[in-house]
Amino acid sequence: MKEFYITGDTLPEAYHKALVVLGEQGGMADCPDYGQRQKECTMTVRVEYPAKEPRISKLIIGGPKELRQYELEILDGILDFIIGKAENLWEYTYHQRFAYQLDFIIEELKREPFSRRAVMSIRDFEIDSQNTHPACLQSIQYFIRDGKLDCSILFRSNDLPEAFFMNAFALIRLQERIADELGVGVGSYSHRSNSMHAYEKNFAMLDGFVKKINSEPTDELVYDYEGFFKDMMAEYDEEIAAMVRTKREQYGV
Secondary structure, three states, X not given: OXXXXXXXXXXXXXXXXXXXXXXXXXEEEEEHHHOEEEEEEEEEEEEOOOOOOOOEXXXXXXXXXXXXXXXXXXXXXXXXXXXXXXXXXXXOOHHHHHHHHHHHHHHHHHHOOOOOOOEEEOOOHHHHOOOOOOOOEEEEEEEEEOOEEEEEEEEOOEEHHHHHHHHHHHHHHHHHHHHHHHOOEEEEEEEEEEEEEEXXXXXXXXXXXXXXXXXXXXXXXXXXXXHHHHHHHHOOHHHHHHHHHHHHHHHOO
């Protein structure tokens, strides 16, 4: 499998570079579990300054509501209560997998800022080895170097055009929250996927993204988060809260 290392100062810059590399250089592989082909490579996407503007790419599926809901799922576990309920297929959420480990991360990095032990394991072998939808995210590791919190993420598999940006954005927001609690700055964000891919059903979308990146000015493909997109996201807080209340009633929680 081909392997690539992508870097960018901002999340959109790194994401756009990754889309071009996968679109133009990714290898073709079968994906029998989903009955289609995929374009695939191993890829590490490194964002040097995750909190630097612009932070939002226009080349994502979904808008401010979807990104805000996913952010709240990761940061606050707003849908953790659904796990294992009735006909619901969720057997885990990422928040449920890492939340109980956060105290250790904070305590360990306070104990020894240069520690290499601040790792959260996301994979649950007993569940994921039998689940038709096992967790893609495998581990999260944090380092404090030069007074900043660096983050290294490992995915076994990651859909670049459909999922990567939302995954990375929310995990960077988690990185910011932990850095704030530790009283340090936000360092680099490194996101490795052993299988970074796009499914055949999305080849046309991927090609369209690559064409835009190669032909349009960069500032036409991004939004600022602070002062613009963040406010748009917040406008959906009550709607998302109402959805959560409805689901709690539905499942008797």
